[in-house]
Amino acid sequence: MTAFSITERKSAFSIAPKTAKPIYAITPDDLENQTHLPPHIAAFAASAGFRADAGAFLLCPSEGGQLEAAIFGLGTNPAETPFVSGRLARLLPEGDWRFAYHAGDIAKALISFAMACYSFDRYQKPAKPKARLVVPEGQDCEALMRTEAAVFLARDLINTPANDMQPDHLEAAFAALANHYGASFSAVRGDDLLTEGFPLVHAVGRAGEKAPRVMELRWGRKGARKVSLVGKGVCFDTGGLDLKSAAGMGLMKKDMGGAANVMALALMIMDAGLDIDLRVIVPSVENAVAGNAFRPGDIYRSRKGLTVQIDNTDAEGRLILADALTYADEYQPELLIDMATLTGAARVALGPDVPPFFTNDDAFAEKLSQASDAVDDPLWRMPLIAGYESKLKTRIADLTNAPSGGMAGAITAALFLKQFVSGESSWAHFDIYGHAPADRDIGPAGGEAQAIRALFETISKG
Template identity: 60%
Template sequence: MTPFQHISRPSYFAPAGAVTKPVTAVTPADLDAATLPADAAAWAKAAGFRADAGSVLVVPGEGGSVSRVLFGLGSDPADTPFLTGKLPKLLPPGDWSIEAEGIAADHLALGFGLGNYSFAKYKSEKARDARLAVPDSADADDIERQLAGILLARDLINTPTNDMGPDDLEAAFRALGEHYGATVTSIIGDDLLDRNFPLIHTVGRASAVAPRLLEMRWGKKGDPRITLVGKGVCFDTGGLDLKTATGMALMKKDMGGAANVMGLALMIMDAGLSVDLTVLVPAVENSVAGNAFRPGDIYKSRKGITVQIDNTDAEGRLVLADALAYADETPPDLLIDMATLTGAARVALGPELAPFFTDDEALASKLQLAAKQAADPVWRLPLWMGYDKDLRTRAADITNSPSGGMAGSINAALFLKRFVTASPSWIHFDIYGWNPSEKPHAPVGGEAFAIRALYRVIRERAAVSS
């Protein structure tokens, strides 16, 4: 696998100064407002074009040429800020330009780029020949940077585990670091025990591919310290508490937290932000073998907290616990973890909203504002300490899976909170990592969640400190 097919700037956009034809974005009201050129208005009326959201009408010019394309925005363009993701599949070949009232210029371009994406590693696919000029009012470099981070995350998640096991994820992680001159190290197999990462070792030891902790460092000492931690469970059988076949079907995506923090790290490094960045990924497979960890086992974590295993399918919080404890030993200014952690988060918020937990009110407010500006939706859930008692168990300090089946996402967040005691600002994301239905800007498959919003927050921090 070449993990960086989308690191280099994508060729989805027309070069600066290219001669383009217009895509005229219209709402139904525009068709009746006499604002269109007469030939386009007449053609639209004759064709019965209604400007439904995502609809396209090619307007002919002289000699069989194309004079322009009408692109329907629907009645409320704000509802679908990345609607231009439909255009790559619908536009005739060539270079095009677009302006649209009610949609930000950067969303127009980003939507087009995202809609160009397809995961074609294992099949041949015809290249799309339409390119869009990035509007003058948008930052082309930053759009392409964000696009590269999102598409990297999608690629990593979409790749099946036979090509994206812990060793392959390490190769992708190293390639990302080398691309930006970062320092990358790893602790593998029984060395995890020698270096006091017992929970990472426990979860991954039954796999044919050794578990490992990946670490990347980039930036300058003295700048704001940002640490990203991503769950890298490359496949999750559920362990001895085995998942059903249906439950395992999408478990290649259980390293979605790792993929997302790698996409975010790409944005940060590519922008050259003034931060001291660390990225940690515990990369494992939760497999079944004679040496698999068992329900009822008790293990001491890196932090010294003992954990009783009441469900081997609650493994993600275990590997995160050791990684977060390690990050917390030299407390960063901002500690972010991302994980495809609980089905309870999906039940609560569905597949489109990214749930997050934090005690930092200022951070929560900044993130929610950034998410709104970026059209990258997030939703805050409570670290409700009333449920912390549910983690208690008689034989150990805490259980990895409280009984009762209620507040599952909150309980998982409270579990992780036990391992972050020194960092002044911590935020936990319980993301889905997958898009289950076709969207204008996204096919079914691996997806990035909240990393554009987080990038805005981190960029703001870096700008204030510089």
């Protein structure tokens, strides 16, 4: 079975090794010692002044003047720029290519190339055909294509504008993912959320054009290790009655980035056939402005029974996650993960490229940090400071959704979510950005998959 995709997209990997042209990815030492290069290629590189700096690129002709090969520089320490080979996606001419030699980590070179081949052209003419890489013997082609598909799924979902990515569109994509892997899928929508015990999801989403909903995918072997994933699916966030500015609203199509990333992680888990009992829960809403929008000062009782005072309607993500986490926790999973584009404070602390995570499990944190380093998927653990829980208190309800003072915003948001997890599960919260502000070696600016490669590495190892 091929990995799931919501768009018709060819893989960056080729299955035509006999016709592929060679790439020599070398360091300055390789060039100086004239190792790993055919003599006539080495001579041409010397005459062209090629130095093998990181990202340097040279196309080489044959003795008959035809395109024969490419040389790519990795710099003096390839480990410092593990994804620099992604630049080849923009540099190589169309056709099939293969690494005849690579002085760095070949697996990271392959996946960085694949991720860099991504483009979002749903609303434009299709991109021109691109270069493709042959997967060499010894590399896991299925694993590479699985990661490629997952990253592209997350990016496609996040990049789609809100007029084509409302809760019903997200449900269609989620249901298609479930169907592709033979998983069960269900959804609770609209006023049924009240009778089924999701009052906070209903309150946040009832003003939206499309009905709010809680969606669930179930897959895997009963009796296996229970893993539950929860993703924030705010398909657009106006801020509600506490309206965002125009600048603050500009990127809010990405506020369903948590949902996109747990769906992508689920794709990897199901495609790999991991022996787990998987549940994926996505509460999905539009935080809109209308006569029935929830208001500052309102108080709602959550699925768990805790009452929440609304002190800012723009702190809506934690509300829908509260009901979803309570529901997920009722299943008593061994591992419970939530992902959300939750706070600007996380971006102030670590920037857009390094998501913070919070967890009640030190052993899990250590395994995840090791996986993060192994696959170069950056993460940083931040603390659950118990003393800050007092900031969540309010006089006439159990909790406030927006502590005053403006300090430690990412931590207090995580502590709010912690109130809805029993503590019996190993729980981790990821405050992701879900967006790349600029082009990088692994892809263009826009929607981004974050933390899923490290999480898959951790989950797959038990």
